[in-house]
Amino acid sequence: MTDFRSSATSPSHTPVTVLGLGPMGRALASALLTAGHPVTVWNRTPGRDADLLAGGAEAAVSAAGAASGSPLTLLCVRDHDAARAVLDAAGEALRGRTVVNTTSVAPGQARETAARAAGQGVRLLNAAILTPTPTIGQPGGVIVCSGEEEPFHAHRPALAALAGTVTHLGADPGRAAAYDAALLDFFWTTAHGYLHALALARAEGITAAELAPYAHGLPRILPALIDDWARRADEGHHPGDLSSVTSAAAGLAHVAGTARARGLDTAVLDAALAVTARALAVGRGPEGVSALIEVLGARRPTAPGSPRRPGGRPR
Secondary structure, eight states: OEEEEGGGSOOOOOOEEEEOOSHHHHHHHHHHHHTTOOEEEEOSSSSSOHHHHHTTOEEOSSHHHHHTTOSEEEEOOSSHHHHHHHHHHHGGGGTTSEEEEOSOOOHHHHHHHHHHHHHTTOEEEEEEEOSOGGGTTSTTOEEEEESOHHHHHHTHHHHHTTOSEEEEOOSOTTHHHHHHHHHHHHHHHHHHHHHHHHHHHHHTTOOHHHHHHHHTTTGGGHHHHHHHHHHHHHHTOOOOSSOOHHHHHHHHHHHHHHHHHTTOOOHHHHHHHHHHHHHHHTTOTTSOGGGHHHHHTSSSOOOTTOOBOTTSOBO
């Protein structure tokens, strides 16, 4: 894994093309312009480039025309199908050039697109942007890339203009997408939990503003928990000395029952209860809550001490 920070990289002014001008695409193009790169832009829907053109960008009338003028193209569109369509539209103009696909795609889709691009003479890196649009071009921005390492290093200065930290994760084109999916999983389930808490509070006559100061205390325990559970997950060892799956089941049941009594949707809580019940059924009750990963990650729940393959996966 290779990591670098933009403050330590001397800028060069490689021309860059940006295909796709949604909010993130515009932010990427703007960061490149600010860093002094000549930028060509194109979008399937006209009219989104006014600010960029005022800032010095050049507009192209087609994806192929945009790509033909730059050794590096950033692709930032809605989804995998849109990315495939734009790459097809650019066609031969991309041959011999590097494409960094920042579109959110599944790991398998990233690998498929990279293999297809390689067959057409295109060097494709997959990238996942792990921080919000306002962080682009700022020290707090974080982007991870995966795929061939040579084009990554060849275009380090341009990539460094996009975020404070840009990291190459390895040759597997799907690895960046896997990081993205896992972290979005964490974010959205956490966000749902907070919104559900606000709904439960409202049902009990508590305003969101009244609950919020107490909710601030929960994120403060996360850093230590994140590191501890990560270590346990990698080791496959889940001591239950401080909390257990059994106690988690009781806590979840309490919350779900309270919410259900007020007529709230408890689908997500019920799903968490079902996973916990499966863990209890195979004897993991005394283990720490992190033991749930062994149930979530297995086709069938396994009991403690089951034979494990390298990497911690049960047989």
